[in-house]
Amino acid sequence: MPFTSIIDELSNRGFALQKDFLREDMTHDLVLECRRREREGSLTPAGIGRGEGVAVMEGIRGDQIDWLDPGQAAISDRYLATMDELRQALNQAFFLGLEEFECHFALYPPGAFYKPHLDRFRDDDSRTVTAVLYLNHDWQPEHGGEMRMHLAQGPLDVAPLAGSLVVFMSGEVLHEVLPTSVDRLALTGWFRRRAIQPF
């Protein structure tokens, strides 16, 4: 796995973009897995916040999600294994103490978006590094749905093209998903430090 460019880009400019992070056969199988979950009714409207405070607010985000757990499908296990290698590489390079990776499929139906935000909750700062893999094989610019990062040097749009992985520090990069005109599929994930126990 060529993680060196991810590490280099992260340390040089605060985010990394790797256009061919996963081979097409894998992204294809991940699309099938996401569509299977959709057919079975496993995708549910995403909320804002965590735990009992989760609220669905369509004015902020309109995606439908389903979490990955070990043992659900061979392809999702493969993805989790790949991301665990990346977790170890990030720890070796930056001494972040990342202990786990959590991720979900996200389907943005036509018209959906996610307003500008940071990936860090007010009451829980364990999300440390964000990693989003895109799964749109036929994406065209007129489809929209780019992920816009608001960087010090200005906005930067990332096309949600199948196989592209974007990585950034969860609490530092303000970002949003622009409205999409077609179904937009992604695997959105976070490397976490040990959560601070409230009790």
Ligand code: OGA
């Ligand atoms: C998120 C998010 C970005 C994307 O789910 O927090 O910002 O490109 N996703 O899907």
Ligand code: MN
């Ligand atoms: Mn986000």
